[in-house]
Amino acid sequence: MKGFLGVYLRELFLLKNRAFKFILSLSVSPLLYILAFGLGLGKHLTIKGIPYLQFLIPGLIAGTTMMQAFSINVEINISKFYLKSFEEFKCAPISEVEYLLGEVATGITRAFTATAIILILAYLSGVKPVINFSFFALIFLNTFFFACLGVISAMLIKSHADQTLITNFIITPMMFLSGTFFPVENLPPFLKELIMYLPLTLVTKDLRKVALGGQTVPEDFFVLSSLCLIIFLLGLKAVKYGRD
Template identity: 30%
Template sequence: MSDTSYRIGLGERRFGRFNWMGLRTLAGREITRFLVVWTQTLLAPLVTSALFLMIFNIAIGPQRGDVMGVPFLTFLAPGILMMTVIQNAFANTTSSIVITKVQGNIVDTLMPPLSGLEILLGYLAGGVARGLLVALGIALGLGLTLGIWPAHPLVALVFVLLGACFLGGLGIVAGVFAEKFDQMAAITNFIVTPLAFLSGTFYSVSALPPVLKTLSYLNPVFYLIDGVRFGMIGTSDSSPWLGLAVCSGATFAVCLLGWAMLRTGYRLKA
């Protein structure tokens, strides 16, 4: 290939041609990155989820009674599933970016002819894949051990995908913003964990005082957990359609911010 044709090819790609090969390569790298340490990234979340369910069942399950017309353990299981999905999706994208920044090899991602959108989708692919595998493992375990099979499988799948995309996108934003591991840990501890725990994972928001109930309705993670709960057991605190709209809007906003950061090289380029 001549030098002239090479320059024309780059120009065509830059003005509209999508770099599918680059996207596949980046997505494959992100998926392989967590698969090679599957005991840490996949097995550990499954064990943690099982421990959550076992401890809550032993400690307060028999005394708690029914919640929203279903046994407490049945009510709790979908919340644990979604909480695990979003934590792992966030951890996958944010750790990938922060590690490359700290090690100084983020340039390996920035140098290839990848647009901001292609880099965003590549990182998201890893977070979504990890979230889906964790969700599949937990859902299979719930069905085999507790007999909890999805009442509306498609609804559950949609909200799992939205949850992985939303927290995966938020992980990209946090990873770009964070310069050190302690900053990443602070974002996880003071933003992501409270959003997950204070969103109806372990309780129904209908039992909260009016002020706390209003705050819960402002939390997008509440709608993720509520949507998965509807998909898994057929009951929820709010309309799944409202949850779909809120989660879609929140996911789009976070991914748009992540795209803008990657496109401009904010905190990535020296």
Template identity: 35%
Template sequence: MEVSTVLWREFIFFRRRIGRITSSAIMSPVLYLIAFGWGFGRDLVVEGATYMHFLIPGLIAMTTMNTGFNAVSSRIITSKLYERSFEYYLTSPISMPLMSFGYILSGALRGIYASLLIILISLLFGIVIKISFYFLLICFLNSFVFAALGYAAALSVESHYDMGRFNTYIMTPMSFLCGTFFSLDNLPAAVRSIIGILPLSHASASLRDTVLRGNFSYISILILTAYGILLYIICVCMSYREMK
């Protein structure tokens, strides 16, 4: 019941603002496709594919990350600091694990929506992305992980300024360093080993393997699942802490 209540509330929010949500989800990827895709797309070959083919799976991973994170964090920050409606959830007789799961799941679904938008946009650039079960699974897990991170981040900050710092020091570096725009093979081994454990690195690499080579990495799926479970547990614990 708690999950469906949260999902319905977020669906109403999404339906009323679908135009703004859609435009904000595609703006940055379109700019990256124009600047990098057209700039290098025909001349540069990365990991055996044209740069445009290499770039789009990374952009999908980055977009699902940002969409899942922002969808949850912005909603909780607003309801927590301004509407004061989040307090009603915390003080009402509902299950914290289910409420947390509802918020995180809504963010994950928003991430899937954003990934489908990027696939449609890629058609305008002449790139066809084959959608498979594994492709959608990776997108969902990546969105779930960062939706959970957005939930935890929103509960840990006290202002939009604090959330801005979180984006500056955590989200933005991951966007650019986790293989979105370049191959991690070009990095020094020590740096590559550190960046390689981050969830976005696994999402980007797995999507490229699935799209470009038809391969599937069970290790990356297990790692993303472990990240999702760990962050979900942290979110539930933080929700109980907010009740006190």
């Protein structure tokens, strides 16, 4: 798996060299959401008897980790269209599995860094979510799924403009509608039915349950793991297509 290490190390070196900017940019959005929605708009708000900030933090973690994992497509696109460094991977004797795992590991690293920042901000705001194995497992599955999706989109698109379309039409609506900021039950029935089956909705629901001291549904883990396996296999196909 040296090829995997090569791909992963490249991204880690890039993160290391831009560590300050990276951490700063990771902190801005969650901080704004906590300030605007949590402390501003939701100061006196409760949902099902839970203070809004406590309700918001798990959703924010699910949404932000999705965004961070998916955003590896930006780095891949830069290497494809601008730096042309993707050509080096095309020349190298590296397998599709190694390449995909390397990029997915990067997405997971970015997402867990974002989680740590949100947790620090949550503690500073007086919210202490329950953190256990299920909590991390859910974040892992969420980031694995969306990192694979990020790689697939990067492999299939032909220009930067196509990438913006995917983000605007798929990722941003999911961030807002999958139960991140409000319960999905509040949505109109037809939309609710659709949203309920999105992976982020499942993760947000379970992560919130865990963070508030509840138990997850084992079937949900099975569904999420199956989705990860399917998208990983699709990711391998996409990498092969992207290399050819």
